[in-house]
Amino acid sequence: MTGSEDRRRQMLDRIRSALDDGTPQHVREARVRERLGGASPHLVPERARGGAAEMRAIFTEHLAAQSATVVSVASAAEVPAAVAGYLRGNNLPMRLRLGGDARLSALPWSREPALTLERGAARADDEVALSHAASAVAETGTLILASGPDNPVTLNFLPDTHIVVVDAQSLKGHYEAALEAARQHMGATGLPRTLNFISGPSRSADIGGKPVLGAHGPRRLCVIIVG
Amino acid sequence: MTSPTKSQPTVGLFVTCLVDLMRPSIGFAAVKLLEATGCRVEVPTGQTCCGQPGYNSGDKATAAALARQTIAAFEGLDYVVAPSGSCAGMLKVHYPELLARDPDWSARAKEFAAKVFELTSFLVDVRGMTSVDVALTATATYHDSCSGLRELGIKDQPRRLLRTVKGLTLVEMADAEICCGFGGTFSVKYPDISNAIVEKKAASVHEARTDLVLAGDLGCLMNMAGKLARQGRKVAVRHVAEVLAGELSEPPIAASK
Amino acid sequence: MDVTAHAFKENAARALSDSQLQRALAGLPGGLVAQRTAARAKLPEFEALRDIGRDIKNHTLAHLDLYLEAWEKKAREAGTIVHWAPTAAGAREIILGICREANARLVTKGKSMISEEVGLNAHLEAAGIEVVETDLGEYLVQIRKETPSHIIAPAIHLTQTQVEADFRRRHTHLPRDRVLVEAPQLVNEARLILREKFLAADVGITGANFLIAETGSSVIVTNEGNGDLTQSLAKVHIVVASIEKVIPTLADLAALIRLLPRSATGQEISTYVTLSTGPRRPGDPDGPEACHVVVLDNGRSALLDTPFREALRCIRCGACMNHCPVYGAVGGHAYGFVYPGPIGAVINPAIIGLKEAHHLPNASTFCGRCESVCPVKIPLPNLMREWRTKEFATGGGSLATRLGLGIWRFLARRPKLYHLTTRLGIAALSALGRRRGRFRWLPLAGGWTRHRDMPAPQARTFQQLWAEHRAGVPR
Numbered sequence: 001m002t003g004s005e006d007r008r009r010q011m012l013d014r015i016r017s018a019l020d021d022g023t024p025q026h027v028r029e030a031r032v033r034e035r036l037g038g039a040s041p042h043l044v045p046e047r048a049r050g051g052a053a054e055m056r057a058i059f060t061e062h063l064a065a066q067s068a069t070v071v072s073v074a075s076a077a078e079v080p081a082a083v084a085g086y087l088r089g090n091n092l093p094m095r096l097r098l099g100g101d102a103r104l105s106a107l108p109w110s111r112e113p114a115l116t117l118e119r120g121a122a123r124a125d126d127e128v129a130l131s132h133a134a135s136a137v138a139e140t141g142t143l144i145l146a147s148g149p150d151n152p153v154t155l156n157f158l159p160d161t162h163i164v165v166v167d168a169q170s171l172k173g174h175y176e177a178a179l180e181a182a183r184q185h186m187g188a189t190g191l192p193r194t195l196n197f198i199s200g201p202s203r204s205a206d207i208g209g210k211p212v213l214g215a216h217g218p219r220r221l222c223v224i225i226v227g
Numbered sequence: 228m229t230s231p232t233k234s235q236p237t238v239g240l241f242v243t244c245l246v247d248l249m250r251p252s253i254g255f256a257a258v259k260l261l262e263a264t265g266c267r268v269e270v271p272t273g274q275t276c277c278g279q280p281g282y283n284s285g286d287k288a289t290a291a292a293l294a295r296q297t298i299a300a301f302e303g304l305d306y307v308v309a310p311s312g313s314c315a316g317m318l319k320v321h322y323p324e325l326l327a328r329d330p331d332w333s334a335r336a337k338e339f340a341a342k343v344f345e346l347t348s349f350l351v352d353v354r355g356m357t358s359v360d361v362a363l364t365a366t367a368t369y370h371d372s373c374s375g376l377r378e379l380g381i382k383d384q385p386r387r388l389l390r391t392v393k394g395l396t397l398v399e400m401a402d403a404e405i406c407c408g409f410g411g412t413f414s415v416k417y418p419d420i421s422n423a424i425v426e427k428k429a430a431s432v433h434e435a436r437t438d439l440v441l442a443g444d445l446g447c448l449m450n451m452a453g454k455l456a457r458q459g460r461k462v463a464v465r466h467v468a469e470v471l472a473g474e475l476s477e478p479p480i481a482a483s484k
Numbered sequence: 485m486d487v488t489a490h491a492f493k494e495n496a497a498r499a500l501s502d503s504q505l506q507r508a509l510a511g512l513p514g515g516l517v518a519q520r521t522a523a524r525a526k527l528p529e530f531e532a533l534r535d536i537g538r539d540i541k542n543h544t545l546a547h548l549d550l551y552l553e554a555w556e557k558k559a560r561e562a563g564t565i566v567h568w569a570p571t572a573a574g575a576r577e578i579i580l581g582i583c584r585e586a587n588a589r590l591v592t593k594g595k596s597m598i599s600e601e602v603g604l605n606a607h608l609e610a611a612g613i614e615v616v617e618t619d620l621g622e623y624l625v626q627i628r629k630e631t632p633s634h635i636i637a638p639a640i641h642l643t644q645t646q647v648e649a650d651f652r653r654r655h656t657h658l659p660r661d662r663v664l665v666e667a668p669q670l671v672n673e674a675r676l677i678l679r680e681k682f683l684a685a686d687v688g689i690t691g692a693n694f695l696i697a698e699t700g701s702s703v704i705v706t707n708e709g710n711g712d713l714t715q716s717l718a719k720v721h722i723v724v725a726s727i728e729k730v731i732p733t734l735a736d737l738a739a740l741i742r743l744l745p746r747s748a749t750g751q752e753i754s755t756y757v758t759l760s761t762g763p764r765r766p767g768d769p770d771g772p773e774a775c776h777v778v779v780l781d782n783g784r785s786a787l788l789d790t791p792f793r794e795a796l797r798c799i800r801c802g803a804c805m806n807h808c809p810v811y812g813a814v815g816g817h818a819y820g821f822v823y824p825g826p827i828g829a830v831i832n833p834a835i836i837g838l839k840e841a842h843h844l845p846n847a848s849t850f851c852g853r854c855e856s857v858c859p860v861k862i863p864l865p866n867l868m869r870e871w872r873t874k875e876f877a878t879g880g881g882s883l884a885t886r887l888g889l890g891i892w893r894f895l896a897r898r899p900k901l902y903h904l905t906t907r908l909g910i911a912a913l914s915a916l917g918r919r920r921g922r923f924r925w926l927p928l929a930g931g932w933t934r935h936r937d938m939p940a941p942q943a944r945t946f947q948q949l950w951a952e953h954r955a956g957v958p959r
Contacts, residue, residue: 008568011781015727016549018788032550032732035543036698039735042536045529045742062752099769121770124683140753147771154770157712175738190562191699193764193771194716197757202709205749206621206637207674208644208667209511215620215671216678217709217756242946248910249939251946255959270950272903275896281889283850283869285876289893296897373851402513406809410849416885417493417847418931423500423813424849425936453936456922481939483921 041176048139048174055138055173056225062141066200067213068221076103076226079165080112086222087115087128092161097122098130101150104165122154129155129218133166135181138173140199143223144182147194156196162218164198168227236305238266241297241318241343243311244276245445250480253445256472257310257346264354266306273300277309277317283411287325294322295332298339306353307343310468311444312375313411315345320378345375346468347443351384357391361473364394366437369467370428370451371404372444385443385467392470400435402427409450425454433460439479441467452481487836489820492843499814508641509815516637516806519750520857527746537743538861540736541797545788551697551730552779558700559777562762567778572602575780579604579689579722580611582776586720588613588686592678594704594711595619596691597635597800598724598780600822601835604689616681618710620674627654633816635823636748636802641815644670678710688718688772692725693800694740695777698733701761702777705744705754712758721763721772726780728796740799743859747801783835791870795830797860804854804864810847819844826854826864833871842880845871903947914941 047058060070071082087094095116098104109117122129131151133143143164147153156162172178186192202217213219238261246253258268274297282290297318301307309315319340326336350356367389375381389397408414408424415421428451432440440455440462442448452464463479488495499505524530544551556566569575575598583591591613593599605615605626617626621638625631627650632638639647648664651673664670690711692702702723704711715721731737737759745751764771787793805811805825816824821832821841829844845868854864875881895902917923917940925933932938953959 004567007570007574011568011570011727011779011785012549012552014570014781014785015552015788018785019546019548028547028550032547032554035732036554039698039733041735042540042739043529043532045527047527066755124679142753142757147768148765149767149769152768152770153712153716157709157716175741176735179734179738190558191701191759191761193760193762193768193775194712195701195759195761196712197753198755199753200755202707203755204620204671204708206619206624206639207647207670209515210667211707212668212671214675215708215710216618216675216682216713247946248906249941251942251944251949254946254950270947272947273899275899275902276892278896280892281896283872284881284885284889285869285872285874286889286893287873289897293896296899300899373849373853377852377856404853406849406851406853408809408849410851412885413847413849415929415931417496418934419500420496420810420813420847421849422935424809427809449939450936452939453922453932456937456939457924457935477942478921481922481937483919 041174044174044176045139050173055171056168059136059138059141059171060225063200063223066141067203068141068200068223071222071224073224073226076106077108079107079224079226080109080115082224083130083163084112084115086163090220093127096128096130096163097126097155097159099149099151099155101132103132104130121152122158124158126159128161128163129159130163130165131155133164133170135170135172135178136166137175137178138171139175142197142199144178145196145198146182146186146192147196148192153194153196156198157217160214160218161220161222163222163224165224165226168225235265235267238268238306238308239301239304240268240270241274241277241301241307241309241314242270243309243314243445245449246310249449250445250466252474252477253310253466253468256466256468256474257308259472259474260346260350260468261308264350264356266354269304271300277314279313279317279411282317282321282325291325291329294325294336298322298332298335301339305342306349307339308346308349309343310346310466312345312372312379312381313444313446315343316374316378319343345379345381345443347384347388348379348381351387356388359388359391359471361471362393363470363473363475365439366396366398367439367441367470368398368400368432368435368437369403370407370432370440370442370447372442372447373406375443376404381443385441388471389441389467395470398435398437400431402431407447407450409446411446414450425450429454429458429460432462437462439463439465439470441465441470443467448480452479456481487821487840489832489836489841489844492818492820492847495818495820496814496847499818504643504646505641505815508643509812512806512812516749516802520747520803520806523746523750523752526752527742530746533739533743534859534861536739537799537859538797540731540739541860544731545728545793545796548727548730548788551732552727555695555697555700555730558697559762560700562700563775564700564762565774565776567776569778570781572780572782575602575724575778575782576604576607578778579724580607582720582722583608583613583687584611586687588720590614590616590681590685591687591689592616592618592681592685592714592718593622594688594690594706594714595622595638596689596724597822598691598726599689600632601782602724602780604724616678618678618682618714620671620708620710623674623678624650631817631822633824634802634805635800641817682713682717685714685718687720687722688714689722689724690715692723692729693744694737695725695730696734696737696759697730699759699761701759703737704758705741705756706758707755709756712756715760716771719773721760721775723760723775723777724780725777726782727784744799744801747803747857747859787834792830792834792867794862795827795867797862798827798831799860801859803857803859807853807857809849809851809853826868827862830864830867830871838871838875842875903945907945907948910941910945911943914943917941918943
C-alpha cells in the first residue's frame, strides 16, 4: 500500500472500530444505502408551502429585504428592455458579459441596440454580468445557478453588478424541490462543478458591525422574473 | 392563601446547605408556604448537601454517594421540595444520570426524581396555589436563576405568585435570564470573571430602580447581594419565599440589623 | 499559532482590562444575540428543526466511516483528488506538497478554522509562499498578526477605529489623505486590495461547512463571496475539511441550512451557499483545473466512542459563544486556541490535550445558555463536566480546591458530624458578622471578597432551629 492508501485505511479503520457496537457491518451498510438511495424532505416550513402567487410574493419580498432589485416581466421578449432599463437607471455601462445559455441567446437583443453583449467567463474589468438561474427558492429569496459554459461561475462573483433571469415556473417553495428541479435539468451527469445559491448582493458586517454591500462579490443584484 | 386540594401529602423539605448554614429564615418561609397548601412538612436529618460542589468539580463518586444518602433520607415521603432551582435540578435531573448504571439504585433514583420540585413550581404546578395572602408595598424585580430556568422551566411560577402580593409591583429588569456569575466554585476559582459578570447583573438590577431584587436561589442572591453591598447600593435582596410568606423580620441579605 | 490555553487566567485578566475589547464585546447582546432571537421568532418550525439537525448528525456519526467512503467515491467520480490526513502535521505536508507541485507563489484563503487548527499559514509562509486571507475579518486579524477571536466573526474584537489605523499602517501605497471614516470606505479599500490577490492566486484554499455524501460535494456558507472567488479563479482549489463535516444527502443540507445562518447571524439564509463538486468540467470556461479535498482527523476519531461524540455534531454556527457570559466577559483570544467559547471548552482539550486546556472546561458557571441555543442540541455543560471528571480522576485541580473538597466530602457524608460542625462554625462566623450583616474580607475567601462582600449568616443553622421548633421552643 502506498503512504496515502495507508493513511486512508488507518483513518477509516480507526473510525470503524471506535463506532463498533456489535451491529453487523452489512446492517450498517444497508442503512447507509437506504438513506442515500432516496431522501425525502425532513420538514418543509409552512411558509414554503403556499400556492404559486403566494410563493412569488414571498420570493420577491425576501430578495428585496436582502437588498436585491426585483423586476417582473410578463414574457421573455421583455427581458432585454428590462436589462437596459436597469442599467440606465443605475448609471451603469451598457455592456454585459454572459455565457452560452440558449435561453439568453434566444432573447430579442436587437431591440436594445445600445447594449453590447460579450460572451465567456468574466474578466477582471467586466462591470456587469448576466446569468440565467436553474431554479429558485421562495422560502428565503434564493436563486440556484449551475456553473458551465452556459453560465460561467465567475459571472456570479467578479463583476460589480449581477443580473439574473429566472423563469417564474422554476420557482419552488422550498429548497428540496428547487434542488430536485435543478438536478433534473442536469440529467444523470450529477452536479456541475459549482451549484451556487445566491440570495442577494455580497456583504460583510466585519467592519463596524453593520452590513456593507459589495464586500468581494457583486455590490448589486438584479433579479428579472419572467412569466 | 388558597389551595384547591384537600389531601395532606407529606413533603420532605430539602433545606439546601446554603439555606441551612447561611439563612434559615428562608427554610421557615418555605415551610409556612408548604403548610398553607395543606402539606405536612418533614425535615429529614440525614440530608447534608445535594452534591453539586463535588459533582461540578468532577467527583462523581462522592456525588453518587450523596445521591444515595439523600434518596434514602427522603424515602417514604410524598414529595421532596427545595427552595433552590439548582439543588432541585441536581436531585431531579442529575441524580438519575449519576445512578443510571447502578442496578440497585437507578429505579429508586427515577422514582425519587419524579417527586422532587423547586418550591415555587411545587406551589403553583402541583398544589395549584394561585395567590398568597400577604401585603408588602414595594417594587421588586426577579432574577431567573439558571438551573431553575433551564433545567426545570421555572419562569412564570414565582411571578404569578408575586403579582398577588398586595401592594407589590413587579418590574422586569433587562437580562433577567442572564447568569449572575455565581456558578458555585466558579465564583472563587475565577473570581475576576465572576465579578465582571455580576457587575453586569448588578447594573441591570440597579437600572430597574426597584426596592427589592428577588430570586429562588441563595447562591445567586448572596452573589448579587455581596456585589450590591460593595457598591453601596440600597436595593434589598431577599429570597422569593421570604416575600411570599411574609417572613420579613430578618434583615435582607448582606444588610445590617 | 501560539497555543496559550494554559494561560487562560492571565489572558482573561488582560481581556477584562482591555477597554477596546470590552467595548466590542458590549455589542454582542444587541447584535448577534438579538438577531438570532428575531430569526427564531420568524420561523415557527425552528425548535423542531433543532431535533432534526441533532438526529441527522447523530445518524451520520454512527455511520461515519461508511458516509466518508460514500462521499469519497462520488467525489472521485467527479474528478476530486482526495487526501486523508490523520494528523495536523500530515495535513500541512499534504497541502504544501500540492502547492509546490503547482509552483504556487500566492495562495488565497477563504475562512477555515481547520487551517488555523493545523497551523497552515505559517507552514506555507515558511516555505516561501505568500498566503492572503480573503475573508474580511480574517484579513483584518492577519494584518495585525493576530488570530481570530470568534469562529464566525474573526475580527469581532476590533473597533472601526482600530481597523482604520491598521489600513493606514499597512496599505502604504494609497494616498495618505484618503478618507477612511465610514465602514463602506474601509470595506471598499479591502475589496480593491484583495481583488488583486484573487486574480493573481495560483492556489485557492477554502474550508467546508459540509461534505455531502450523496453528491461528493463540499459546501461553504458565506456572505462575502470571497470563498467563491478563492475557489473559482485559481488553477488549483484545495478544500480542508474535518471528518465530521460529512452529511448524507441534499435533503440533510436543506434542513441544516435552515438552522445554520439563523443561529449564526440571524440571517434566514447567508448570501451565498456554494456546493463544489470536482474541478471544472470539459468545456467549462472557468473554474479550477484541479480540486483537492484534504480530510482531517486530528483527534476526532478518538472521541467517537466517548461521551464527547456529541460535540462532533457541531455545525460551527457560533451561537454558543455569542450567548456565553464568560465569552462575553473575556472574548475569544483568552481561550488561547482556535475554538473559543463553550464549544472550545469542549473540543480544545481533545485536540491539544487536557493538561494544556484544563482551564477552559473549568471556567464555566454551567448556566446552560449555550446548550439552549445550540442548533444541534449539544449538551455542552455536561461535556465540560466530563472533562472536569477526567481531570479529577487524574489528580488535577489546585491544592486548595482539593483540600476544600476533601473536607466537604468528609463532612457531607456524615450527617451527624456535618450538622454539629456547621452549627459551631456558623455560630462563630455569625458572631463576627452579625452587626454589620456582611464581611468585607474573610480568610480563605479572598477570591470572593476581592470584589464582593460576603453576607453574614444568621445566628443558627436551620437544622438546629428546626429541632428546637419541633421541641416546642419558640423562634
